[in-house]
Amino acid sequence: MKIESQLKNVLAAGRFAVTAECGPPKGADPEAVIKKGRILKGYVDSVNVTDNQTGVVRLSSLAACVLLLQEGLDPVLQMVVRDRNRIALQSDLLGASTLGIRNVLCLSGDHQSFGNQTQAIGVFDLDSIQLIQTVRRMRDEGQIIGGEAVSPPPYLFIGAAANPFADPFFYRVIRLAKKVKAGTEFIQTQCIYNLDRFKEWMSQVRDRGLHEKVYILGGITPLKSAKMAEYIKNQVAGMDIPEPLIRRMKSVPAKGQRKEGIKISIETIQALKEMEGVHGVHIMAIEWEEAVPQVVEQAGLMPRPTV
Amino acid sequence: MITAERKPLDEIIAMILPFKKVLVVGCASCVGECAAGGEKEVGLLGSALRMDARMTTKELETREMTLERQCVYEFIDRLTGLIDQYDAVLSLACGAGVQAVAEVFPNIPILPALNTSFLGQTKEAGLWLENCxxxxxxxxxxxxxxxxxxxxxxxxxxxxxxxxxxxxxxxxxxxxxxxxxxxxxxxxxxxxxxxxxxxxxADWSKKEGAGPRKIVREDQQN
Structure with a gap:
């Protein structure tokens, strides 16, 4: 069984990291997870497994992580605070570590009103920053919330999300600083389409010296179509697609739009590689895992390091 | 204040169906302020129920009254001697008021005419917002x-x-x-x-506690 997080090793070695996202299926189907894992294997350092994203019931993140681990991948366990209180969260952190999972991503989670269980109670016992702090204390101080000892402690590389595109803008970097203060070691950003705003955010990050305290992975989601671009712009809160990008997608015939989407992703990655303080990319090709190897290859990120 | 909204009339009519003599009791405090259970709303509901009874040739006798508070014993006591003449009480109070009246008069059904909502403020006429x-x-x-x-x-x-x-x-x-x-x-x-x-x-034990919370103040007891 793996001892160290591959993601942590790659980042610690100063290499530009590549992770991808894997959404578990809406069913008790191991093959669906394994299939996605096999598409990604060799092209990414770690695979990030979503936790009932958008509030839709799916195969558990923990179970899917174990399946990926068995396939020889390094899974990142996403954990949202929407569905579990601090007892369940801490218990699952111990469970994940025991099963050999070495990365955790601490998130609030999409509100339950967006999913297919709109009558559910939202737990929100902790918030995402408090979850980061909890994992860090468990791991480094061997203490659960309240101070009781936990032995042996869970061994996890700790991540969180940041959204440079949400409002209020001046506060986004303060919130990142809080996440770093709480103990996060890597950050995955919201999908980057507005490079100018991302650059501005990164310069604030550097002003505070945060890029030296936390690894930042830029979020990449290849656009499948001009329609998708418009949908994201108009329907998804906290995402920012500039008008010229939508025009660019529209200017290409429908059957060439996927290719254009990949091209945009590659250009974004190339820009990120040049940006001081960006340590890697996280590719979220939603239900389009086949795009990941193309993007990684064409962005010149192959072969992946063996550290 | 505690805010509430009146249940739909059909639901209330179905609730009082088994009873011939119904005492309609409002509460002039919070639910009066949010125009759900004060004197005016009691009057409107009483009339609506009587009108429905006439239209459907149902036997129904109602009396209306509004207490200053339905959650404090000294005000609930105003029902003593009167409540026994009725088959049921239709209470336009919050859930706390309904339960407090039922505790004083445990043998008479106290029917909730309101859905209790939240602790909030009156933002403007006709607009209440939850904020606690x-x-x-x-x-x-x-x-x-x-x-x-x-x-x-x-x-x-x-x-x-x-x-x-x-x-x-x-x-x-x-x-x-x-x-x-x-x-x-x-x-x-x-x-x-x-x-x-x-x-x-957060320390949610202060909210969730060990079941229902209580406040004990010896300095207020005599």
Whole structure:
């Protein structure tokens, strides 16, 4: 069984990291997870497994992580605070570590009103920053919330999300600083389409010296179509697609739009590689895992390091 | 105040169906203020019920009265001697009032005419907003007097989440993002240092407790 997080090793070695996202299926189907894992294997350092994203019931993140681990991948366990209180969260952190999972991503989670269980109670016992702090204390101080000892402690590389595109803008970097203060070691950003705003955010990050305290992975989601671009712009809160990008997608015939989407992703990655303080990319090709190897290859990120 | 809304008339009619003599009792405090269960609403409901009874040739006798508070014994006592003449009480109080009356008169059904909603403020005529969850551990002074437990859909103490855009909450674009309000007001008050703080997990035992909570004040007892 793996001892160290591959993601942590790659980042610690100063290499530009590549992770991808894997959404578990809406069913008790191991093959669906394994299939996605096999598409990604060799092209990414770690695979990030979503936790009932958008509030839709799916195969558990923990179970899917174990399946990926068995396939020889390094899974990142996403954990949202929407569905579990601090007892369940801490218990699952111990469970994940025991099963050999070495990365955790601490998130609030999409509100339950967006999913297919709109009558559910939202737990929100902790918030995402408090979850980061909890994992860090468990791991480094061997203490659960309240101070009781936990032995042996869970061994996890700790991540969180940041959204440079949400409002209020001046506060986004303060919130990142809080996440770093709480103990996060890597950050995955919201999908980057507005490079100018991302650059501005990164310069604030550097002003505070945060890029030296936390690894930042830029979020990449290849656009499948001009329609998708418009949908994201108009329907998804906290995402920012500039008008010229939508025009660019529209200017290409429908059957060439996927290719254009990949091209945009590659250009974004190339820009990120040049940006001081960006340590890697996280590719979220939603239900389009086949795009990941193309993007990684064409962005010149192959072969992946063996550290 | 505690806010409430009257149940739909059909539901109330179905509830009182087995009873011929019904005492309709309002509460002039919170639910009076939010125009759900005060004297006026009691009068309107009483008339509506009698009219329905006449239209459906149902036998129904009602009497209307409004107590100052239905959750305090000294006011509930006004029902003594009167309540026995009725088959049921239709209470236009919050859930606390209904239960308090039922505790004093346990053998008479007290029917709830209202759905109790939340602790809130009257923002303007006809608009009430929820702004307190009674968590038992008020920390408003740290959040520019805007409650993240109540007014943030994810009750985040270290917000805002990534879904805040143009000052609105992603859950409901008509709802202002509580954290946007907090950040803006802290900025106006020159208290941005409060934002840098990592706030520890809440002590929900003060809210959830060990079942229903109670307050005991010996200095108030005699």
């Amino acid at each position: 969850r009674g968590c038992g551990d008020c920390r408003l002074h740290l959040f520019a007097d805007i409650c993240p437990v109540t007014r943030c859909a994810k009750q985040i103490f270290n917000g805002p989440c990534g879904g805040s855009q143009d000052g609105k909450c992603e859950v409901n674009p008509e709802t202002p993002c509580a954290w946007h309000l907090i950040v803006t007001r802290l900025e106006d008050r020159n208290q941005l240092d409060l934002l840098e703080e990592v706030y520890a997990p």
